[in-house]
Amino acid sequence: MTTDYIPSYLNPNDLGPWGQYLQQVDRVAPHLGSLSRWVETLKRPKRILTVDVPIERDDGTIAHYEGYRVQHNLSRGPGKGGVRFHQDVTLSEVMALSAWMSVKNAAVNVPYGGAKGGIRVDPATLSKGELQRLTRRYTSEISMLIGPTKDIPAPDVNTNEQVMAWMMDSYAMIEGNLSTGVVTGKPVSLGGSLGRREATGRGVFVVGQEAAARRGVALAGARVAIQGFGNVGGTAATIFADAGAKIVAVQDHTGTIVRDGGLDVAQLHKHVAEAGGVQGFPGADATLDRDAFWDIESDILIPAALERQITAEVAARLRTKIILEGANGPTTPEADDILADKDVLVVPDVLANAGGVTVSYFEWVQDFSSFFWTEDEINARLTRIMQSAFGAVWDVAQEKKVSLRTATFIVACTRILQAREVRGLYP
């Protein structure tokens, strides 16, 4: 890595996902022309808040959890990005996720900066009441940073519409007004948007159509393998299957299932709702070892779980044509290079999974105007934005002979740094 700046609060020997992001910035810097004098801005999060989140457990004991909200860059608008509840959340991870939000929001040109939050907790170990108390306490602890024109959280791994409803209500209690625009991804009955739940998976499908057309892959009959069967992976599976693709493999933390002729996705959703995971699905041909997932031959691979799944070792083994990054940060920079050598087309996270924040933007706009669009209107607008963002990135990639990831960073970082430059530095 060529970057000079290592934050004193991270382990210099293992920067984790933040190091992965810094390497991506280093690749874009030579393409930024006169704006490159501002590039250091992208390597320093604007604001980091670490909070202690204490709750009373159901058994009367007090438990403490570590929470974060990071605002990476606010040059183009208020902070925007999800909140993750996961036992492996770290500051490095939340920093990287917040930076990827800055890039993503600029790539699809929604008027936001980048932010992200998280709590280091395994929510499966909490009762519903404990989860609600944790969410409310966390919201209270970060309430000085968030707000409809300051920073707008949304769902991410292990958070959902219910968690957003609790966040909105806690913030409303502190502010003394309704403030629907403080979070997105809310239930539709509380000012949420039609289509938000499916938006990220739908966006993955739209860029998948664009990528497949350019690679000469027909979606009807295409072999699709998906890691993660939550909001993003589960929705993508449904939409790809509806388009005639065969979902030949799905992996979650409970197991890896395969069916050469294509899994019945509707039945799989029912099974996961009842059993809590894909393991034991009766409609599968076989269950594989975790690691064997990466050896399955596919036309399209969709990582839709967590970061750093596609390492150099995995990339060398992969037999696929197109990777659509539903997850944030699933591919390491070393793996990117190997995939480029193998001529695998990688549609990066900061483009491929931007459908979620795009419909979050629609939700925020609808909340401000108290006027709500139909689901067809939402989906049509989402499709237009994703197609147009993909087209712009594709053209830059062709012109500059760079990967789609670097091209997305060029488009997005140019927008961020132009805003930074025109605003100037001094208060």
Ligand SMILES: NC(=O)C1=CN([C@@H]2O[C@H](COP(=O)(O)OP(=O)(O)OC[C@H]3O[C@@H](n4cnc5c(N)ncnc54)[C@H](OP(=O)(O)O)[C@@H]3O)[C@@H](O)[C@H]2O)C=CC1
């Ligand atoms: N929700 C959104 O709108 C957006 C999400 N993303 C990104 O998409 C990814 C998935 O998020 P989302 O779908 O919302 O999260 P969910 O919590 O809904 O689902 C996560 C899925 O990933 C699986 N998973 C977790 N760890 C592993 C693992 N080690 N191996 C295999 N599978 C695993 C989970 O399995 P299990 O249930 O068995 O633990 C679950 O199926 C994340 O990277 C997130 O940041 C990006 C943009 C927007």
Ligand SMILES: O=C(O)CCC(=O)C(=O)O
């Ligand atoms: O919908 C949003 O505001 C953000 C979603 C998110 O966290 C992401 O795109 O990674």
